[in-house]
């Protein structure tokens with residue numbers, strides 16, 4: 001937990017001079033950092049390991065001391081990160097068009113913007129809204145256009161992906177026929193979300209005590225920040241997952257419907273109940289539906305009934321053990337609890353789950369997912 005102490009300083013005249021020059025030089029460094037970042041950003045070559053930043057560090061470590069210079073650079077990076085988190089916009093369907101000139105394509109936007117675009121136009125039909133967002137990991141801009149298609153091409157055989165939504169793992173999934181399950185970790189997002197939730201609670205209690213009000217401009221700002229960060233992270237994870245499904249030839253994504261409160265497991269502690277009440281599963285599901293639609297994949301929601309309390313391999317009632325693990329007394333195996341949920345959804349839908357061969361190593365891949373961190377690059381990230 002973070003706490004902040006506030007001190008009043010009483011410097012002497014000479015000390016004050018030193019402080020002024022320290023602060024002044026810090027401000028100079030801050031502005032120069034912004035200049036370098038902005039320059040790189042507008043030239044389309046933004047990179048966290050920007051050479052110009054290193055040069056500034058070397059220049060200012062002599063003036064400010066290396067630790068201070070480092071702190072200022074870190075703080076500046078944070079500011080840029082939250083700037084990127086905001087970089088998403090939605091264009092109404094009648095406010096843009098895609099022009100094709102020969103084999104070149106351009107996206108024509110308001111304010112006279114005409115942007116060269118890459119990638120084939122996979123779906124044609126009545127154009128819907130367009131979402132533009134900046135992927136700060138890839139350093140690239142993307143646009144997602146939703147298109148109303150009459151008849152999705154139903155030539156490919158049906159292949160399903162089964163999804164369990166959660167908080168620690170945002171998406172846990174098994175694609176029919178695979179011997180590996182996957183999960184997208186929500187831990188970094190959760191940490192960020194908690195931090196902002198505590199900040200909101202802290203300022204709310206101050207506002208209540210001091211002025212008897214429930215909200216202030218600052219509180220609203222934190223709510224907005226929390227929402228935008230959440231959405232940005234979810235968009236990225238959902239996009240990566242759906243793209244993976246698309247590449248694996250998935251035609252249908254089946255999701256356990258978690259809208260509403262979960263009561264069926266050991267997440268009954270106050271903290272988890274709170275997350276489940278405020279964590280926006282509806283947004284995640286909506287994003288999943290929209291993104292999948294853009295890739296021509298259907299999404300179906302199914303009720304989760306006891307999907308996390310029985311073993312997906314033998315049907316025996318098992319129990320939850322610590323840290324999201326499930327234990328089946330008959331198979332005598334520990335499995336990832338989200339996987340249990342996800343495989344039970346698959347079973348409920350009539351999918352054939354590979355036989356467990358506990359002695360072999362292959363089943364480990366099924367009951368313990370490869371965790372893909374949707375927010376950082378990992379060898380498996382797309």
Ligand SMILES: [Zn+2]
Nearest residue numbers: 311314328331
């Ligand atoms: Zn079992």
